[in-house]
Amino acid sequence: MRKPESITYWLEARPPWTLAWxxxxxxxxxxxxxxxxxxxxxxxxxxxxxxxxxxxSSTLMTAGLGVILQAYGGRWTGSGYFCPLQVTSASxxxxxxxxxxxxxxxxxxxxxxxxxxxxxxxxLFRHFRGIFSVEVAGLSILLMGLGMGGNGLxxxxxxxNAMVDDNYDMLLAATTLxxxxxxxxxxxxxxxxxxxxxxxxxxxxxSYAIKGDWSVDMASLTAVPSFRMPVVWNHTFVFNPELxxxxxxxxLVLALHGFGALVxxxxxxxADWKRPDMHPISSGIRAEAITNLLxxxxxxxxxxxxxxxxxxxxxxxxxxxxxALWLGGMFILMxxxxxxxxxxxxxxxxxxxxxxxxxxxxxSLAGLQMIASRLLDNRxxxxxxxxxxxxxxxxxxxxFYRLLPPVLQLFTLSGVATGVTTAxxxxxxxxxGSQTRKHHEFDLKFSERDEILDYLERQGSAWGARPxxxxxxxxxTWQAIEILIDHSLSKNDQIEIETIYDEFSFSVILHYAxxxxxxxxSPPSHEEFLNDEGAVLTMAGYLLRxxxxxxxxxxxxxxxxxxxxxxxx
Amino acid sequence: xxxxxxxxxxxxxxxxxxxxxxxxxxxxxxxxILAHLEQGHTRLILDCTEMxxxxxxxxxxxxxxxxxxxxxxxxxxxxxxxxxxxxxxFEISGFSQIFSIHQDMSQFS
Numbered sequence: 001m002r003k004p005e006s007i008t009y010w011l012e013a014r015p016p017w018t019l020a021w022x023x024x025x026x027x028x029x030x031x032x033x034x035x036x037x038x039x040x041x042x043x044x045x046x047x048x049x050x051x052x053x054x055x056x057s058s059t060l061m062t063a064g065l066g067v068i069l070q071a072y073g074g075r076w077t078g079s080g081y082f083c084p085l086q087v088t089s090a091s092x093x094x095x096x097x098x099x100x101x102x103x104x105x106x107x108x109x110x111x112x113x114x115x116x117x118x119x120x121x122x123x124l125f126r127h128f129r130g131i132f133s134v135e136v137a138g139l140s141i142l143l144m145g146l147g148m149g150g151n152g153l154x155x156x157x158x159x160x161n162a163m164v165d166d167n168y169d170m171l172l173a174a175t176t177l178x179x180x181x182x183x184x185x186x187x188x189x190x191x192x193x194x195x196x197x198x199x200x201x202x203x204x205x206x207s208y209a210i211k212g213d214w215s216v217d218m219a220s221l222t223a224v225p226s227f228r229m230p231v232v233w234n235h236t237f238v239f240n241p242e243l244x245x246x247x248x249x250x251x252l253v254l255a256l257h258g259f260g261a262l263v264x265x266x267x268x269x270x271a272d273w274k275r276p277d278m279h280p281i282s283s284g285i286r287a288e289a290i291t292n293l294l295x296x297x298x299x300x301x302x303x304x305x306x307x308x309x310x311x312x313x314x315x316x317x318x319x320x321x322x323x324a325l326w327l328g329g330m331f332i333l334m335x336x337x338x339x340x341x342x343x344x345x346x347x348x349x350x351x352x353x354x355x356x357x358x359x360x361x362x363x364s365l366a367g368l369q370m371i372a373s374r375l376l377d378n379r380x381x382x383x384x385x386x387x388x389x390x391x392x393x394x395x396x397x398x399x400f401y402r403l404l405p406p407v408l409q410l411f412t413l414s415g416v417a418t419g420v421t422t423a424x425x426x427x428x429x430x431x432x433g434s435q436t437r438k439h440h441e442f443d444l445k446f447s448e449r450d451e452i453l454d455y456l457e458r459q460g461s462a463w464g465a466r467p468x469x470x471x472x473x474x475x476x477t478w479q480a481i482e483i484l485i486d487h488s489l490s491k492n493d494q495i496e497i498e499t500i501y502d503e504f505s506f507s508v509i510l511h512y513a514x515x516x517x518x519x520x521x522s523p524p525s526h527e528e529f530l531n532d533e534g535a536v537l538t539m540a541g542y543l544l545r546x547x548x549x550x551x552x553x554x555x556x557x558x559x560x561x562x563x564x565x566x567x568x569x
Numbered sequence: 570x571x572x573x574x575x576x577x578x579x580x581x582x583x584x585x586x587x588x589x590x591x592x593x594x595x596x597x598x599x600x601x602i603l604a605h606l607e608q609g610h611t612r613l614i615l616d617c618t619e620m621x622x623x624x625x626x627x628x629x630x631x632x633x634x635x636x637x638x639x640x641x642x643x644x645x646x647x648x649x650x651x652x653x654x655x656x657x658x659f660e661i662s663g664f665s666q667i668f669s670i671h672q673d674m675s676q677f678s
Contacts, residue, residue: 449589475622475654478591482624486592523662529629530636539662540625546661 004271008193008317011269015320019193023318024326026197027084030355031309032344034086035059057230057335058300059087064331066291066303070284071324079284081265082313082324085291086306088257093413094250102238109237110247111296117251118289122282125259131427132259133464134275135384138370139423140260143391143416144307145364148356150395155353168210169350176203176354184315193316196355203351217346224338232299253417254304258288261305267366268314274466274569311362375470377461383426391419436463437500444485444493449478456499456508463501469569476547476565477508483540490514507566516555517563519545573601579677582610587619590627602634611644614677618650623658635668649674
């Protein structure tokens with residue numbers, strides 16, 4: 001794990017408190033918008049002001065505990081990354097359904113199923129690493145970014161901002177975006193840490209400067225108490241077995257969403273990132289599961305890891321875990337201050353839209369890079385490609401998805417859910433019959449070099465290895481074959497090539513008739529190399545030892561030897 | 570299979586190598602360099618832009634060429650534009666220290 005150059009304060013770094021609290025405020029201003037807007041979108045819940053405040057308080061309290069648990073929960077619970085939680089629209093469909101069946105008591109009762117499902121997923125995901133591959137993780141992040149960017153654009157273009165004339169919406173969005181980009185790209189030093197906040201603040205100030213009259217907003221602000229003890233609604237928890245599938249699927253979608261955000265956190269925190277490390281991801285999903293069980297008990301909204309907040313940290317150069325303590329503390333503190341909820345609601349939609357667009361740029365490009373970092377064979381191209389197209393087309397085909405049978409509708413609650421579910425199902429389907437170990441015999445009298453290299457490349461693509469690893473394997477394998485033939489170490493022209501791939505390495509084993517190849521630990525001297533023909537063999541053995549990450553040469557039987565070259569992926 | 574083409578640049582002879590310097594390619598390279606030395610070209614540049622593979626036999630022919638050229642007063646041998654995989658072999662074998670290796674051909678054009 002290596003610190004990326006773009007990160008100023010890495011995971012274990014301790015930024016000065018004067019900076020840390022500002023970075024936390026920036027995160028708060030971004031995440032708060034989701035928290036406050038979300039319940040407004042669930043119109044079917046018909047929340048009164050008191051209930052709204054209670055729902056917000058409980059959600060903020062658990063979001064605060066959740067972000068701390070995620071960063072510092074320990075080995076079993078918590079990923080160890082700064083990965084804040086947010087409310088997501090993916091849970092609204094099931095919640096609205098439960099509310100229509102049996103009111104809020106049923107909503108909160110059934111929400112425990114979401115947490116329990118996430119808990120189960122945290123264990124299951126680790127056993128299906130082949131399906132939850134780099135390209136599927138990349139797809140989920142790409143779709144998350146595209147979804148965020150699409151929502152941002154929609155908020156900018158469709159905003160009917162009561163504060164200012166519609167014509168000013170574009171101006172507000174442009175001001176916000178310009179400030180964010182200017183602070184992020186051209187300004188060096190600490191201001192870059194607050195580029196998103198600077199944009200949001202600038203856009204909001206601009207909106208109020210245009211509007212001039214603040215009296216309505218001030219009235220709505222003073223209408224709510226400045227301090228209120230968080231109160232649980234005291235709804236009796238109700239369960240309905242009929243609704244279990246809906247909430248199980250919601251839990252699965254949230255777990256997938258969390259998987260994407262946690263992979264994103266790993267990717268942004270490691271300049272040498274190659275593949276998802278499933279242990280911290282599973283622990284991270286468990287932290288989310290526990291948070292959602294707490295949400296169910298405290299009667300708040302379900303939460304999931306926020307890809308946007310993770311991106312915000314990375315884009316502004318601060319991914320330090322210590323921010324989780326600041327942010328968690330602020331969330332908990334604010335659960336006592338209802339006025340803050342109103343403040344968030346006063347941030348103009350075009351400003352929020354521009355912020356989402358800004359963060360979506362980083363998220364989607366990170367997803368694209370992840371997909372492109374692997375060799376993809378036709379199976380993977382089809383699985384990821386169909387997932388991508390179904391995910392992207394979701395917004396334009398909502399009518400189609402609405403007409404699907406109810407069981408399928410549960411899997412298509414959002415573009416991310418639809419795309420990732422499709423890719424996972426196809427990946428699982430294509431794994432039937434695929435092997436991680438393959439043998440092929442070559443007769444070197446008739447086989448060209450390119451034929452052997454094509455074979456290795458096909459295996460690398462089928463298993464999604466990185467291109468540079470396959471190239472290294474190709475060069476070393478040909479080096480080995482060349483000396484086996486040229487120095488008559490193989491008694492005939494038959495060489496069997498066995499390829500083995502697992503999550504971490506790509507191995508090539510050459511089986512041939514003959515003795516074991518010597519693999520010296522030092523090269524021949526230049527004099528030896530020039531004057532002794534046999535020194536070419538010594539140099540070749542030395543090169544093989546160094547070109548592969550692990551090499552083994554042995555005589556299996558009297559007339560059969562093998563040379564194993566292993567390359568870490 | 571190794572293809573070698575040549576042209577003059579800045580009072581030096583540039584040999585552009587295309588393909589693999591394996592057991593058979595190394596013989597082609599050795600013969601080509603010896604032929605050019607006999608013709609009186611003592612300042613050589615090997616343009617490796619399109620050379621994608623080198624084996625231990627190939628390394629030997631490079632070393633052989635370097636030795637021959639150094640025996641000639643004023644003789645020089647420069648290597649340019651090594652592909653990453655080829656560069657790795659030069660690094661591992663210690664050959665990157667005995668050859669003058671350049672990132673690209675720009676300084677000779």
